[in-house]
């Protein structure tokens with residue numbers, strides 16, 4: 001597959017940094033340990049984070065491959081908002097609140113499903129909506145009474161599809177500028193060629209608080225220990241001295257989006273010796289492994305040959321649901337029985353590892369938090385990704401707080 005100039009430069013830069021670190025026995029480091037008060041994992045903080053972040057920022061709610069044809073749709077709940085994404089006859093992706101404009105029932109059979117339609121017929125009284133959200137018909141209109149159909153379309157949510165991903169803001173009327181929000185991460189995503197992926201399977205997993213959950217996607221410090229018998233073996237990382245490269249992309253100094261990369265040769269001295277002899281012009285994506293995170297809730301452990309896209313959805317201060325999406329540029333219909341079996345085994349394996357190792361640890365951390373043993377969480381100098389994540393959370397919460405007093409004044413003024 002042809003590489004863009006951007007890809008070539010990024011690959012050369014990452015492998016070069018990894019070789020330097022591996023040779024010196026170092027890794028990317030921040031200036032100091034970051035301390036986070038445990039109060040910031042409380043239900044009160046969770047409420048504020050949902051309002052400041054999940055209800056205001058664009059969320060990556062779907063992959064283009066999930067809805068390739070006109071009429072393909074996906075219904076899901078994000079916090080308390082029923083969301084309906086659908087590709088219209090004009091092939092444009094749109095998102096709506098999945099609530100009928102008669103009395104609010106979801107216009108799909110259930111609030112979490114996918115499928116293909118020509119129009120949505122509300123199961124309650126059969127009002128019919130187009131894939132562009134327009135109210136097309138009211139059942140038994142002469143008996144019901146006059147309805148201005150132009151005023152009763154589904155409530156649209158800001159939605160944009162770019163480079164194989166679909167972003168939605170779950171608050172109507174809050175526009176977003178994806179180019180500005182993603183910054184350099186847009187180039188990173190473009191290189192993945194996600195618009196060519198196929199979805200091969202999904203797993204649904206439960207974990208503790210969303211930030212505890214997310215922390216595990218943002219540092220590789222834990223890999224040789226928590227994943228001693230699984231990922232650590234696959235990646236040949238047998239000590240804590242493996243290399244991690246942290247880069248932030250987006251409008252903030254700390255991102256909020258990030259790329260965490262590691263050397264693909266682990267600590268194997270033979271492979272390391274060979275790497276020293278590889279000229280920079282021959283560095284390829286095979287020499288490193290990168291995980292990209294899209295703030296606030298996506299982890300992409302994939303390259304243009306596919307991999308896994310994890311979507312994290314907070315549901316309570318101590319509970320988060322993850323959807324693992326396994327993607328590959330090959331159409332599963334072309335797989336042999338052996339290849340399909342191998343893919344299914346991989347899907348099951350990654351669900352097991354994350355559930356039994358990462359998310360099991362998340363529940364234990366939640367208990368540790370609740371016990372009051374610690375007043376603060378520590379993120380080491382080698383955990384720069386997690387540091388950036390928590391700085392990003394703090395930034396958006398602070399920005400939200402700054403707009404709150406104006407609202408309070410306006411409400412007080414109205415009451416007076």
Ligand code: FES
Nearest residue numbers: 100102103122125
């Ligand atoms: S609630 Fe949908 S038609 Fe009545």
